Amino acid sequence: MRRAAAIGSLTVAATRLLPALAAACSTCVGGDTEASRKAFIGTTAFMTFFPLLMLGGVIGWFIRRALAHERQEEARMQAEALDRSSMRSDPNPRGVVRPLF
């Protein structure tokens, strides 16, 4: 009961605070002037392509980062392999203390 009253008062408060009618629907209003026609077409195109562009941008960035990451890993592994082979061929590898006697 309390909850219903709270929801009811919130609804009343929301409707009282509602601003003037925002006529942003192409089937209700608009399209009667050149400016409004352009606005409807422009915003429709914007709302269609904007999310696709955003997602495309983020996915493209991920792919670029992944490729760069892979290149770094390959370079690191090659450097490690090179290090290991030089250790094998070097009679006195770094870090190995040979006994004097």
Add this chain to the structure above:
Amino acid sequence: MSAPIVMRRGEILGPGRKGDRAIIPNGLFGMLVFILTEAMFFAGFISAFTIAKATAPVWPPADQPRLPIEATAFNTVMLLLSGVLLIVAHRAFHRGDRAAMRRPMFAALGFGTFFVAFQGVEWIRLIAQGLTLTSSILGSFFFVIVGLHALHAIGAIWLLGYACLRLHRGFLTPSLFGATEAFWLFVVGVWPIIYGVVYL
């Protein structure tokens, strides 16, 4: 045998296969998903405002105060400056120079706080002049769009403040810094669009 823990720059990212390394920090990824949804939120409001502006017989409404274009332009520069400072901090972070990122990060926080405070003063003036949420369609859109941006800016300032605190204590992780930077740059980047559409 349990899966090894994946780590990057001392940050634990979670269990993974041997040799796994994160491409981007988890915090940054989560923030990017959030930003994508928020960008659509703003796009919807900006589209509705554009149509309302185009269908109105007179714009701006004759009996309403004019928006402070020059003062807000100055405030926009302050916000952009904070974005630039955060990019400077980003470069220092990737060089591993934590000491060099302290100043730009705290300065970015200061400029951001100034922006929100200046907006607050601007709002008080406009309300006193008669522009309210219910006074006209301009007032409704102005307070909803600019108010939403201000809410985002306050959230981003809080996050930036937390990141500054962590930096001060020496525990700023790439995940937290990446998320903070992405959110702040979103707040900075969306503002010139709002300014161009709503104020001009």
